[in-house]
Amino acid sequence: MKKIEKILQKEELEKEDLVYLLSLEDDDEIELLRQKAEKVLFDFVGNKVFYRGLIEFSNICTSDCFYCGIRKSNAKPSRYSLSEEEIIEQAKQCADLGYGSIVLQSGERSDEKFVSFVEKTVKKIKENSISEKLPDGLGITLCVGEQSEENYRRLYNAGAHRYLLRIEATNPILFEKIHPPSQKYETRIQALKALKKVGFQVGTGVMIGLPEQSYEDLAGDILFFKEMDIDMLGMGPYLVHNETPFAKYSDYYEKNKEKIYKLGLKMIALCRIFLKDVNIASTTALEAMHECGREDGLSFGANVIMPQLTPIYRRKEYLLYEGKPCMELSAEEFNISISNKIASIGRVVGRDLWGDSKHALKKTESK
Numbered sequence: 011m012k013k014i015e016k017i018l019q020k021e022e023l024e025k026e027d028l029v030y031l032l033s034l035e036d037d038d039e040i041e042l043l044r045q046k047a048e049k050v051l052f053d054f055v056g057n058k059v060f061y062r063g064l065i066e067f068s069n070i071c072t073s074d075c076f077y078c079g080i081r082k083s084n085a086k087p088s089r090y091s092l093s094e095e096e097i098i099e100q101a102k103q104c105a106d107l108g109y110g111s112i113v114l115q116s117g118e119r120s121d122e123k124f125v126s127f128v129e130k131t132v133k134k135i136k137e138n139s140i141s142e143k144l145p146d147g148l149g150i151t152l153c154v155g156e157q158s159e160e161n162y163r164r165l166y167n168a169g170a171h172r173y174l175l176r177i178e179a180t181n182p183i184l185f186e187k188i189h190p191p192s193q194k195y196e197t198r199i200q201a202l203k204a205l206k207k208v209g210f211q212v213g214t215g216v217m218i219g220l221p222e223q224s225y226e227d228l229a230g231d232i233l234f235f236k237e238m239d240i241d242m243l244g245m246g247p248y249l250v251h252n253e254t255p256f257a258k259y260s261d262y263y264e265k266n267k268e269k270i271y272k273l274g275l276k277m278i279a280l281c282r283i284f285l286k287d288v289n290i291a292s293t294t295a296l297e298a299m300h301e302c303g304r305e306d307g308l309s310f311g312a313n314v315i316m317p318q319l320t321p322i323y324r325r326k327e328y329l330l331y332e333g334k335p336c337m338e339l340s341a342e343e344f345n346i347s348i349s350n351k352i353a354s355i356g357r358v359v360g361r362d363l364w365g366d367s368k369h370a371l372k373k374t375e376s377k
């Protein structure tokens with residue numbers, strides 16, 4: 011029996027197994043990994059794909075992450091914030107399209123004006139009887155960065171019940187290399203803990219294919235997700251943005267594109283196999299690298315898609331990296347194209363549902 015088959019038969023994978031599987035290059039072996047992940051997905055989660063309409067409501071950011079196109083030191087994008095009315099309109103459209111949940115994402119800010127705006131907007135969206143098919147309103151996931159526990163509590167009490175905060179890299183040395191000294195690894199860990207304490211279903215994730223990132227780092231990321239008992243994962247390949255300090259890695263990135271793409275898919279498969287019942291998003295960054303990125307992500311074990319619901323005239327100002335896809339596609343057009351893609355790989359869409367992760371639901375049931 012080949013080494014990969016032996017590993018995939020194990021009940022519990024160890025770190026060295028994860029490292030080995032991440033290093034697979036042979037397409038037939040990667041296919042074995044994919045099949046295993048798909049089986050775990052069907053056994054533990056099912057074949058439904060859940061949608062979260064993504065509303066990038068502001069690109070104003072106080073952080074200066076070395077990789078990110080909306081970092082505060084980039085003077086190129088014009089900075090915007092959608093009004094409450096604009097956000098509610100997009101949320102309504104989302105409900106009309108049968109997406110049971112939204113993600114409100116923005117640059118990082120923790121000033122009172124911002125936090126009370128998000129709080130108020132979340133309340134409004136929840137109060138609105140947005141669709142008769144959603145008796146409890148839309149499910150709301152927030153992705154608005156590091157905040158104090160008190161702020162997290164306010165946002166939770168307003169009615170959001172899921173929160174995404176990527177750790178970006180769980181090796182503290184790598185984390186330090188990709189962030190300025192003012193952004194601390196420990197603060198991020200504390201923020202993740204605070205989110206859990208407040209009661210959010212918590213999602214995190216990393217960028218895959220960062221310069222100087224090793225397979226050991228990525229295996230460590232997977233162990234971290236387990237240890238933190240996270241409910242959801244949003245991971246994607248790292249992509250270069252030319253107006254960032256990391257533009258210097260453009261050559262490295264160009265040379266390794268294919269490898270990074272495959273690594274992104276292998277990470278999804280391994281997280282599915284290792285964590286079993288969490289929600290995993292097939293992210294936009296995958297599609298930015300490959301036109302089949304979203305469906306590839308799904309067939310490697312992801313079960314969540316985040317269609318763009320940022321108004322088209324703002325999308326070009328929310329450029330985290332070069333080559334962001336779907337810049338001109340209306341929500342309706344995207345809906346048709348993604349529905350066809352999902353059907354083409356034998357999966358079904360979970361319409362008008364919040365689609366919480368089985369992992370999170372299990373925790374509430376046992377309370």
Ligand code: SAH
Binds near residue numbers: 077079153156217247
């Ligand atoms: N300010 C929010 C949202 C940030 S953008 C927060 O901190 O949670 C959402 C994610 O985009 C980030 O967490 C990061 O992982 C990803 N991202 C940013 N720049 C990227 C790049 N150049 N390539 C790939 N992903 C990137």
